[in-house]
Amino acid sequence: MSMMAADQNISHILQELCHPPCNANQMCCKNEDNNNINNAGIAEEPWIPTSMVTQIQEQECTHDHRSERSFKSQGKDDDTKDPQGDPCNSPVSPKNSNNKNQTDQATRKPNISTKSSVFEKWAAMEDKANQRPLAKRQLSDISKAITFRAVKKTLVKEEDQTREKVQNSATQHDRRNDQIILNQHGSRRKLQKELISGTKDFYRVDTHTFSAGQELKSKKIFSVPTIARTITKGTCTDLERLRAIWIWLCHNIEYDLDGYLGLTEKVCSPERVIETGRGVCCGYSSLCLQLCKEVGIECREVGGHGKGIGYKLGQSYQNTKANHMWNAVLLEDHWYLLDACWGAGKVDMDKKAFIKRYNDFYFLTDPEDFINSHWPDEEEWQLLDNPIKLEEFEKNVLKTSEFYKLGLTLIHPKQFLLITEDGEASISMRFSQPVDFTYEISQQHSGEQKELSTSMGLLTVTQNSMKLQLMPPASGTFDIMLFARPGHTSGKYSWVCSFQLECYEPKTSQNLPENPYLYWGMTQNAEDLGLKPCIYGSEAILIKSGSSELVLHTSRPLMMLCEISHKDLDDTLAMRCLATQIEADRLTCSILCPYIGYYRLSVFVSDYESDRNSFQNVGNFLLHCTANPINLNQLLPPDLSYFCGPGIRTDDAGLTKFSHTAAIVSTQQGKCNITFQNQRDLDLQAILKHSKEQSGHPLSQHVFFTYNGSKVTLSVALPKPGVYKLSLYGKTTSNQEFNLLCDFILKNSSESSCPPFPYTYMAWRKGCMLFEPCSGLLEPLCWVQFRICVPGARRVSVLGEHRVDLQINKSHIWEGEVFTGNVEQIKLAASQDETSDQMDILMSFDVLRPQNEIK
Numbered sequence: 001m002s003m004m005a006a007d008q009n010i011s012h013i014l015q016e017l018c019h020p021p022c023n024a025n026q027m028c029c030k031n032e033d034n035n036n037i038n039n040a041g042i043a044e045e046p047w048i049p050t051s052m053v054t055q056i057q058e059q060e061c062t063h064d065h066r067s068e069r070s071f072k073s074q075g076k077d078d079d080t081k082d083p084q085g086d087p088c089n090s091p092v093s094p095k096n097s098n099n100k101n102q103t104d105q106a107t108r109k110p111n112i113s114t115k116s117s118v119f120e121k122w123a124a125m126e127d128k129a130n131q132r133p134l135a136k137r138q139l140s141d142i143s144k145a146i147t148f149r150a151v152k153k154t155l156v157k158e159e160d161q162t163r164e165k166v167q168n169s170a171t172q173h174d175r176r177n178d179q180i181i182l183n184q185h186g187s188r189r190k191l192q193k194e195l196i197s198g199t200k201d202f203y204r205v206d207t208h209t210f211s212a213g214q215e216l217k218s219k220k221i222f223s224v225p226t227i228a229r230t231i232t233k234g235t236c237t238d239l240e241r242l243r244a245i246w247i248w249l250c251h252n253i254e255y256d257l258d259g260y261l262g263l264t265e266k267v268c269s270p271e272r273v274i275e276t277g278r279g280v281c282c283g284y285s286s287l288c289l290q291l292c293k294e295v296g297i298e299c300r301e302v303g304g305h306g307k308g309i310g311y312k313l314g315q316s317y318q319n320t321k322a323n324h325m326w327n328a329v330l331l332e333d334h335w336y337l338l339d340a341c342w343g344a345g346k347v348d349m350d351k352k353a354f355i356k357r358y359n360d361f362y363f364l365t366d367p368e369d370f371i372n373s374h375w376p377d378e379e380e381w382q383l384l385d386n387p388i389k390l391e392e393f394e395k396n397v398l399k400t401s402e403f404y405k406l407g408l409t410l411i412h413p414k415q416f417l418l419i420t421e422d423g424e425a426s427i428s429m430r431f432s433q434p435v436d437f438t439y440e441i442s443q444q445h446s447g448e449q450k451e452l453s454t455s456m457g458l459l460t461v462t463q464n465s466m467k468l469q470l471m472p473p474a475s476g477t478f479d480i481m482l483f484a485r486p487g488h489t490s491g492k493y494s495w496v497c498s499f500q501l502e503c504y505e506p507k508t509s510q511n512l513p514e515n516p517y518l519y520w521g522m523t524q525n526a527e528d529l530g531l532k533p534c535i536y537g538s539e540a541i542l543i544k545s546g547s548s549e550l551v552l553h554t555s556r557p558l559m560m561l562c563e564i565s566h567k568d569l570d571d572t573l574a575m576r577c578l579a580t581q582i583e584a585d586r587l588t589c590s591i592l593c594p595y596i597g598y599y600r601l602s603v604f605v606s607d608y609e610s611d612r613n614s615f616q617n618v619g620n621f622l623l624h625c626t627a628n629p630i631n632l633n634q635l636l637p638p639d640l641s642y643f644c645g646p647g648i649r650t651d652d653a654g655l656t657k658f659s660h661t662a663a664i665v666s667t668q669q670g671k672c673n674i675t676f677q678n679q680r681d682l683d684l685q686a687i688l689k690h691s692k693e694q695s696g697h698p699l700s701q702h703v704f705f706t707y708n709g710s711k712v713t714l715s716v717a718l719p720k721p722g723v724y725k726l727s728l729y730g731k732t733t734s735n736q737e738f739n740l741l742c743d744f745i746l747k748n749s750s751e752s753s754c755p756p757f758p759y760t761y762m763a764w765r766k767g768c769m770l771f772e773p774c775s776g777l778l779e780p781l782c783w784v785q786f787r788i789c790v791p792g793a794r795r796v797s798v799l800g801e802h803r804v805d806l807q808i809n810k811s812h813i814w815e816g817e818v819f820t821g822n823v824e825q826i827k828l829a830a831s832q833d834e835t836s837d838q839m840d841i842l843m844s845f846d847v848l849r850p851q852n853e854i855k
Contacts, residue, residue: 423507434487654680
């Protein structure tokens with residue numbers, strides 16, 4: 001179509017819009033093209049908004065000189081155009097109009113409508129169009145051509161404008177233009193873990209980049225375009241191309257520490273960075289920018305403040321120049337952040353050396369995490385919905401990349417500065433996977449950082465949380481560094497975050513005990529080791545009476561060891577403060593506190609059937625004895641076994657239904673009877689011990705067994721007050737050795753002395769029962785009633801000054817009265833044969849000397 005014809009078509013459309021609407025008869029003028037006439041007689045031509053008409057006019061009238069000369073050379077009359085250039089006055093002849101329409105339009109007077117009348121006409125046409133049925137509209141050839149041309153030119157113009165905006169943004173670093181591009185897309189920016197689900201995603205790209213980088217270095221190729229083409233060969237997406245650039249930067253460029261320290265000139269230009277293989281932060285960012293441009297990835301350099309070399313907690317960046325540079329890249333219509341300088345390694349300022357240590361965290365880091373250590377000068381480059389201020393950035397807790405890699409979430413505090421309340425402060429975190437923690441506490445002293453004891457902190461770690469309770473021993477400022485590693489591993493701890501603690505008034509309390517195992521309360525792997533959840537945490541367990549019990553329930557049989565410490569407690573005394581009772585479903589530790597103050601109780605367990613040397617720490621508990629400490633003479637006996645009281649060992653031996661189920665048995669009369677069932681008919685033996693040597697009768701005579709079927713009574717008569725160990729042994733008939741079954745701790749508070757039991761011999765066997773006399777000491781010159789049961793005996797006699805035969809009653813009990821006289825000892829004997837004079841000695845009784853013979 002010629003330019004003249006196009007102008008005529010445009011003028012025709014404008015004339016239609018500018019003339020007032022004709023009546024229905026006028027609109028129903030006969031037209032041979034019935035397809036363009038609807039039922040109302042209105043031609044179905046698309047109306048064009050003013051903006052499009054004006055745009056078409058501008059595009060058609062602003063042609064080049066060649067088109068203008070061509071237009072004039074066609075011999076068209078200039079007076080057909082309005083002198084003012086108004087297209088409404090230009091006669092337009094539609095290509096398909098008949099002669100009658102041409103005549104009507106030629107004789108019609110131009111009627112230039114006002115702007116308001118034009119809008120009214122459009123509105124009327126819209127109303128009528130809305131009232132008619134939704135029939136398929138057809139554009140005339142001219143209208144189609146005009147519309148297509150107008151839309152096409154509009155789109156081209158919009159694309160040119162958008163391209164120009166992007167170019168201006170790249171040149172001027174205008175974040176607002178970039179934000180406009182971002183906001184055109186309603187899609188959500190992907191998280192780092194969504195873009196990178198694992199190292200396997202980039203295995204092919206990384207492997208190629210490594211080998212290509214080595215080859216380029218060996219050939220001394222320093223050309224940015226060549227490097228970009230080589231390392232991105234075989235990549236399919238912008239993400240893969242960016243990954244190749246990232247890997248090459250992190251593994252081929254080292255940080256220019258000498259340049260940073262001012263010892264040499266800083267290397268920043270891409271060419272020099274490649275040639276020397278080193279650069280400061282701007283060297284990394286500028287080279288990243290150039291490489292991205294070479295492969296068609298939109299990239300920006302971002303300047304701002306980074307909490308890197310030389311950073312100190314609380315450091316102010318107000319009115320200071322930017323100290324760091326990094327990059328932002330456009331992927332899938334969204335901007336992402338990366339820092340190849342920090343991804344390449346770290347600086348050890350003590351050794352003045354750069355340590356190459358690849359860190360994948362700073363590749364497309366989530367903005368919410370990146371802002372913790374990178375604050376851009378231009379707020380828009382935070383890429384956050386709610387950007388933070390510089391003051392908030394300065395106060396934020398410094399978290400390292402390991403903090404995020406371990407999946408840690410800081411609960412308290414939200415800022416790096418901690419201020420004690422009542423002399424205490426706390427740090428708490430949560431996590432989804434098990435994590436091990438440790439920490440360091442230091443304080444400035446005479447210009448040097450002095451590391452302090454961890455006894456001022458209580459660290460508690462569970463399966464999904466951590467709490468560090470801090471109680472500074474003095475006022476001042478303290479630095480706290482937390483370290484962590486994946487749980488249940490033996491690798492090195494990594495620094496994860498730092499805090500500063502300000503204590504104005506310390507808590508007046510005694511020093512906490514050292515904890516070499518760091519954690520307080522149950523360890524996070526305690527359940528895996530067979531323990532059920534318990535009520536004990538990092539809070540101190542109050543002990544007001546000098547003694548207490550710690551009970552831990554188990555999901556399977558376990559062995560237990562315990563360890564206690566106090567600042568005044570030595571190892572020998574510490575062993576006499578604990579007694580452990582091991583049962584199939586629970587572990588009990590009895591505790592005695594000889595001093596006021598804080599104690600640490602550490603518990604170790606292993607599977608009952610496993611190697612006894614494989615004990616693991618499952619809990620460390622803080623005990624606080626506030627009153628009534630135990631006298632040193634009342635501590636537990638030394639050399640107690642693991643198996644105090646009835647438990648899993650006695651169960652295995654078939655001893656059940658103990659009358660005393662606890663490990664410690666207290667008596668105020670100096671006597672006690674421990675009964676139980678002997679289901680397997682074991683041979684039993686008991687040994688009584690005291691920490692001090694005893695005068696008089698041996699302690700073995702203060703223990704006496706009585707058998708009544710499967711029921712066994714173990715009687716004990718203690719000679720003096722104090723604490724005793726009663727060890728119970730057993731063996732089967734076929735086994736030649738007695739095995740320890742359990743230890744009882746007997747605490748006697750009676751001041752009176754109990755006499756010993758009669759001395760028994762081998763003939764005193766199971767089934768024999770002594771009813772009277774129970775004491776092994778008899779008064780001289782007196783009558784004593786004897787009552788005894790000896791199964792199978794045909795004759796039972798008491799041998800003293802004279803032999804006295806006992807008589808058996810209806811209950812099969814041998815009984816009789818015996819005069820002690822002046823003999824020193826009386827013996828009880830039995831015979832299985834009535835006619836035989838040979839008898840077996842069952843037991844013996846000592847006869848006291850008369851008072852007049854005692855000097």
